[in-house]
Amino acid sequence: MALSVADRDRLNRHLEQLAEYRETELGYPVAFDIDFKPLLPYLGYSLNNVGDPFLDAHYRINSREFEREVLQFFAELSHAPKDGWWGYVTNGGTEGNLYAMYLAREMFPNGIVYFSRDSHYSVAKNLHFLGMRNIMIRSQPNGEMDYDDLRETVRIRRDAPPIIFANIGTTMTEGRDDIRLIQSILDEMAIEKRYIHSDAALCGGYAAFLDPPPAWDFADGADSIAISGHKFFAMPIPCGIVLARKRFVDRVGQSVAYIGTRDTTISGSRNGFTVMGLWYAIRSFGMEGMKQRLNKAMALADYAEERFREAGIDAKRNKGALTVVFPTPVEAVCDKWQLATAGEISHIVCMPHLRREQIDALLEDILASERDSPGMQP
Ligand SMILES: Cc1ncc(COP(=O)(O)O)c(C=O)c1O
Incomplete structure (x- = not known):
């Protein structure tokens, strides 16, 4: 034909x-x-990284080995705790944010999510999917969260663990919420049960290269980070990376006999080609x-x-x-x-x-x- x-x-x-x-x-x-054409022969294979990238699966036509290297690269970039992180290559920033909020909900079922007015439109939708209580916080004119409003809003609900959805680069103005400052606000109130997510869809690709870098990563206190792979990393097919502290992930996955691995991700079948693209971009440029x-x-x-x-x-x-x-x-x-x-x-x-x-x-x-x-x- x-x-x-x-x-x-x-x-x-x-x-x-x-x-x-x-x-x-x-x-x-x-x-x-970035010219990804050298990867065209890979389109001859139905690359599928179903399940947990760190475990083997029955289906061998995959790029899991490359996925682990991609994740390692981003883990180093974001100062993830050695041996204390986990992650996978997603379909994009939105999926990474959804996954992070899922982990937060499993950890703190009665938590309240605080996110700023300048957050991406998909955040409210994700929270609706997950049925999580949430409160929108005012933004400053530059797009950054209004920390006074955050402080006051959390203060009157101290009984519910705060789950802070921080933007590391808002969609319209690239305003960056300061995770270190958010940590200190929660410290001031002696709130121990907390979760902070870093939505670094765009800036996660380069925040680590800025001088000085913004307060956006695990060393600054983030519990999870979502990055888009089709933004700064130029992948011509939408994709993303999500990383989280391992102790949160250990609460979710379960073994599935059909795929011969653990189901720790949101999607079942996962794109193995975008993994190759990210790996190629990282290895070509360093x-x-x-x-x-x-x-x-x-x-x-x-x-x-x-x-x-x-x-x-x-x-x-x-x-x-x-x-x-x-x-x-x-x-x-x-x-x-x-x-x-x-x-x-x-x-x-x-x-x-x-x-x-x-x-x-x-x-x-x-x-x-x-x-x-x-x-x-x-
Ligand atoms: C701040 C922010 N978060 C999340 C997203 C969603 O990312 P994706 O399009 O990769 O799903 C975007 C996209 O522009 C964004 O700007």
């Missing part, structure tokens, strides 16, 4: 369209600078190469912020962030450049593959639209 000529043409046209869209994609935190990618992206974010400001646009950026926030331009500009928008603000995320010309062209479009309709709101 073969595709018809019409279908082949359609596929080709779609590819051309994607290449065009890739040039004008500035709004989302995905990177396109820590040094990843740092260089970050420096390149950071230099572009400096450039974008400066150019926007010089042009009279009120651009803002958190310290050490790749996200540049500015007032939402007219719809045609947002649409063309695929800008992520939340009401009055839009942003671009300066990922390592982006070039100055793309920033200049976006800026030119914004300025042209303002010249065409001076004073017009979008």
